[in-house]
Amino acid sequence: MKAAQVVDQEVQTGKVSIESTTRRSVSRGLSILDFILRVLAALGTLASAIAMGTTKQTLPFVTRFVRFKAVYKDLPTFTFFVIANSIAFGYLLLSLTISFLHIVKYKAINSRIVLIVFDLVIMGVLMGGASAATAIVSLAHDGNTIANWFPICRQFNSFCQRVSGSLIGSYLAIVLFIILIILSSLVISRR
């Protein structure tokens, strides 16, 4: 009822109508930006999952301390990293459909709040995977003399480099998620 009255007045006064059109096109612009950022974040998580998932290194020699071959499944944290990135990728693909609907129906509020909730949870999962993997990668690089954990990167050098690189896509996606949530709040507040 209130909304109808406002629309009524917007039609009566030309100035308000122009203001409303600007407001609409900015909201639509933000919705398109939301869609693009989701595509980029999806690519980031996919790249991370593939880079980590396909990493392996076979050593030409055997010592008392190291195995022939290192793959991501040897460390449970890296397995979690791959799973977290795959979940985030799947979610981002699904959310693209809702994001596309928002470009058309830019006034939708409830679906945006639902997206914020899921974005937050998936961002948490992604952050958990990325930072846990970072802790293990840093341990693999430096080791820890007090706990007597050896730096395995001395043997598995290319494995370590590839694993470290695979973190980038995940952190990029986390930053994009933060921007996405802020964008959604801005659109909701502009309604």
Add this chain to the structure above:
Amino acid sequence: MKAAQVVDQEVQTGKVSIESTTRRSVSRGLSILDFILRVLAALGTLASAIAMGTTKQTLPFVTRFVRFKAVYKDLPTFTFFVIANSIAFGYLLLSLTISFLHIVKYKAINSRIVLIVFDLVIMGVLMGGASAATAIVSLAHDGNTIANWFPICRQFNSFCQRVSGSLIGSYLAIVLFIILIILSSLVISRR
């Protein structure tokens, strides 16, 4: 101008005025809930920082593999955990003042969006610290045979238990942050 017209009509029609009062009191209720959740989250991060920061264990014997004493500073990840929780605690204390202002000025929108931005970043820092610490704690419990990392919890049993326990406060605060950000979006959308 638009807002003024709406208020005008609210005064004219009694029904809308009652609806507006309900809307106002719900917004105020959500603001009070925001304040309480921030206090709880602050207590969680403080407990985590203190529990981790004061943990130490001195062993009655020395072996080739373990030291006399284990403190959190021996593992850089645990140091980061303490710093992350301290930062979150400091931020939550500061945000309490803004949260208190929101109870009085429940119509404020811009300051709520600023809070969402900072909440998101601090939640990310907290999640990073907690999950990195979890990865190391899990390694300390189980070790890793392939990387030849020994489970140090066999020696430092009480140290490990205390460290594991200190994670709880941090994860509680993360869940509260997620609820806080959702609450803020709800209040913004109800405006």
